[in-house]
Amino acid sequence: MQDGKEKTDAEGTPGVGIVKFHDFTFGMTAETALHLDCGRYLKNVVIRYETYGTLSEKRDNAILVEHALTGDAHLAGRYSPEDKKPGWWDDVVGKGRPFDTDKYFIVCSNIIGGCSGSTGPRSTDPDTGNPYNMSFPVITIGDMVRAQKALMEHLGISKWLAVAGGSMGGMLALQWAVDYPDLMHGILAIATSPRNSPQNIAFNWVGREAIMTDPGFQDGNYERQPERGLATARMLAHITYLSDESMRRKFGRRLQDSTEYSFEFDKDFAVESYMEHQGSRFVERFDANSYLYITRAIDYFDISNSSGGDLTKALKDVKCPFLVVSFTSDWLFPAYQSRELVHSLLKNGNDVTYCNIESSYGHDAFLLETDALGNLMLNFLTNLYSEVTEP
Amino acid sequence: MQDGKEKTDAEGTPGVGIVKFHDFTFGMTAETALHLDCGRYLKNVVIRYETYGTLSEKRDNAILVEHALTGDAHLAGRYSPEDKKPGWWDDVVGKGRPFDTDKYFIVCSNIIGGCSGSTGPRSTDPDTGNPYNMSFPVITIGDMVRAQKALMEHLGISKWLAVAGGSMGGMLALQWAVDYPDLMHGILAIATSPRNSPQNIAFNWVGREAIMTDPGFQDGNYERQPERGLATARMLAHITYLSDESMRRKFGRRLQDSTEYSFEFDKDFAVESYMEHQGSRFVERFDANSYLYITRAIDYFDISNSSGGDLTKALKDVKCPFLVVSFTSDWLFPAYQSRELVHSLLKNGNDVTYCNIESSYGHDAFLLETDALGNLMLNFLTNLYSEVTEP
Numbered sequence: 001m002q003d004g005k006e007k008t009d010a011e012g013t014p015g016v017g018i019v020k021f022h023d024f025t026f027g028m029t030a031e032t033a034l035h036l037d038c039g040r041y042l043k044n045v046v047i048r049y050e051t052y053g054t055l056s057e058k059r060d061n062a063i064l065v066e067h068a069l070t071g072d073a074h075l076a077g078r079y080s081p082e083d084k085k086p087g088w089w090d091d092v093v094g095k096g097r098p099f100d101t102d103k104y105f106i107v108c109s110n111i112i113g114g115c116s117g118s119t120g121p122r123s124t125d126p127d128t129g130n131p132y133n134m135s136f137p138v139i140t141i142g143d144m145v146r147a148q149k150a151l152m153e154h155l156g157i158s159k160w161l162a163v164a165g166g167s168m169g170g171m172l173a174l175q176w177a178v179d180y181p182d183l184m185h186g187i188l189a190i191a192t193s194p195r196n197s198p199q200n201i202a203f204n205w206v207g208r209e210a211i212m213t214d215p216g217f218q219d220g221n222y223e224r225q226p227e228r229g230l231a232t233a234r235m236l237a238h239i240t241y242l243s244d245e246s247m248r249r250k251f252g253r254r255l256q257d258s259t260e261y262s263f264e265f266d267k268d269f270a271v272e273s274y275m276e277h278q279g280s281r282f283v284e285r286f287d288a289n290s291y292l293y294i295t296r297a298i299d300y301f302d303i304s305n306s307s308g309g310d311l312t313k314a315l316k317d318v319k320c321p322f323l324v325v326s327f328t329s330d331w332l333f334p335a336y337q338s339r340e341l342v343h344s345l346l347k348n349g350n351d352v353t354y355c356n357i358e359s360s361y362g363h364d365a366f367l368l369e370t371d372a373l374g375n376l377m378l379n380f381l382t383n384l385y386s387e388v389t390e391p
Numbered sequence: 392m393q394d395g396k397e398k399t400d401a402e403g404t405p406g407v408g409i410v411k412f413h414d415f416t417f418g419m420t421a422e423t424a425l426h427l428d429c430g431r432y433l434k435n436v437v438i439r440y441e442t443y444g445t446l447s448e449k450r451d452n453a454i455l456v457e458h459a460l461t462g463d464a465h466l467a468g469r470y471s472p473e474d475k476k477p478g479w480w481d482d483v484v485g486k487g488r489p490f491d492t493d494k495y496f497i498v499c500s501n502i503i504g505g506c507s508g509s510t511g512p513r514s515t516d517p518d519t520g521n522p523y524n525m526s527f528p529v530i531t532i533g534d535m536v537r538a539q540k541a542l543m544e545h546l547g548i549s550k551w552l553a554v555a556g557g558s559m560g561g562m563l564a565l566q567w568a569v570d571y572p573d574l575m576h577g578i579l580a581i582a583t584s585p586r587n588s589p590q591n592i593a594f595n596w597v598g599r600e601a602i603m604t605d606p607g608f609q610d611g612n613y614e615r616q617p618e619r620g621l622a623t624a625r626m627l628a629h630i631t632y633l634s635d636e637s638m639r640r641k642f643g644r645r646l647q648d649s650t651e652y653s654f655e656f657d658k659d660f661a662v663e664s665y666m667e668h669q670g671s672r673f674v675e676r677f678d679a680n681s682y683l684y685i686t687r688a689i690d691y692f693d694i695s696n697s698s699g700g701d702l703t704k705a706l707k708d709v710k711c712p713f714l715v716v717s718f719t720s721d722w723l724f725p726a727y728q729s730r731e732l733v734h735s736l737l738k739n740g741n742d743v744t745y746c747n748i749e750s751s752y753g754h755d756a757f758l759l760e761t762d763a764l765g766n767l768m769l770n771f772l773t774n775l776y777s778e779v780t781e782p
Contacts, residue, residue, distance in 0.1 A: 138656070198639060198662040206626050208656065213620050231600070232604060244588060244722070247588070247589040253587075253589060261529075263430075265599065269592050271593050275596055292656060
């Protein structure tokens, strides 16, 4: 969800510079494989990740940052000086920034099911030597977190200073809190929800239908992407990342290349042109099968599944402080969903900082309102770090 | 948009009983043809329409009711005693109902571009003997109204008592007001907007992409509908007719047929099942090419196009009273759009009744909140009728 704006380096403070990614592989046997909620397991699981900053001797300064639906491990920095775009949340990572690389060791990993280095539906099934495609198991947010737990052990980290994420990334942060309540000192849940709403389930259903209707989809066994279907799914999702107001401000009813209607079905309006651009950029970088699997995982996400829908009960073992942030114009994960989370946390006695940031940017606000959000995150992390490191 | 609920006959007051439709054909020559905003014209134009009640001797009691995107001329009643479903707004038409057939002569006609009897893309092009399909001209709301003007003349009506419509039907009512300001005594604009928003333009774009991506579409020359693509477009639109709240109330995260996730991509959730049902019902009754053409007409709709975006100026010649109604949870045509219309009308000195009806049903509220809406319409029409008929 992070490409709704053009990225530039933040000014004033230095970023993390040139970075590189790492691949960690685990589960070479059925016993050590990643066992999934569906009952199946994945062998030879690759986790692509990046780190920024230095792990302290006490190994107490590690922060896990979770990416959104179409994100990846490349949180910050550039792979080379020629690299045109920095990582997806570059402006909050670096010296003096909220995720301060002078103080913290930041970890970001591509989720399983993704298409940016970690094991996903386009990976080779070690049992057949062919891509999984639609034989890839249907995974959950819990499975993604379980894979990250293996990475945590590999990195020799016994407790995160914090787990942070926006949008689907916030769902992973909440899943971490519920599944491993003793393994973090704090949670940052940004523009997210304790459960995916029926409206979002329906949008995801429509997006998947658009992909599977494309004749190029071929039951997931495409060589060339089902471009038009995938672009359609992306365009639909993109509408949900913006807001009615931001679209009026950005495009209005402006025509793109003319002063008159074309009386054709090709794009006339600036907003159509923008949509098409978003769609065609997306198919260059994101895999259709991954889109199916990850949206399904989001649909399945309800942190209170294990407690019969009782959110307070689901969160009862989580004792750490929370930062919860919503945005006023976000209608994908509206503020009431964050408030429901906050309400349950307060009932359980958690220390909660909550802010509903005024913004017209819709869901994308979590990537655009980096000043307001950055200050909240910086203060929250600074306090956490003091409590953890100062006796 | 009118099939969001199961229709039953309203209780307490009698409906209009058994009805039949009529076809009116005009424009047999290039001179008398329907000249369109795109510069082309349509010959042999068929308008399917229905009427209820009796035209008075003075011909002063005729009301034109406009249907929404996927509606038709069958406003009320049944075609036979065995007919399972009455017309799409049956519960507000009949003796004692807002559109009182004891007092008024009600006319409803299928728009051109439609697929329910009036000339549309699936009609035969008289110049070729083949279906127009995508050679059908791109039409506008103004073109639809101009065709209805021919029907008005055919019926011998020189001035409507009122022109009424909801959703796209409200756009037609506004277009009537601006294009023929002297030809009605009143306008009822329900759950509509003076211009289609960029968010809705983007949704329509995505819907059309879904249809055109279906291999069955065949550039519009299909014999069998592009079912999956059309269903996808419908499902997307259907989400926009509901509200986040109504979907939570109606479906929540309830599973349809099981207590556990399937870990498959078929429908698990009740909301998915409902969407699929809406999609498959829709393809049985609505044509894909019509869907393309009508959504394009909606996109092109901006009543202030002719006045450089100045809504007040666009409405300056309209002197009649208006009833404007919006619904609090309607996010397809949010209340601020109705208020913008009301504001311009008041600046022009029009007599305006405006109500933002509290409802959780989203856009569909205009078809579901028939008590609250019905009372407003009944009073507005009663007053209009008194003013017109009493000296």
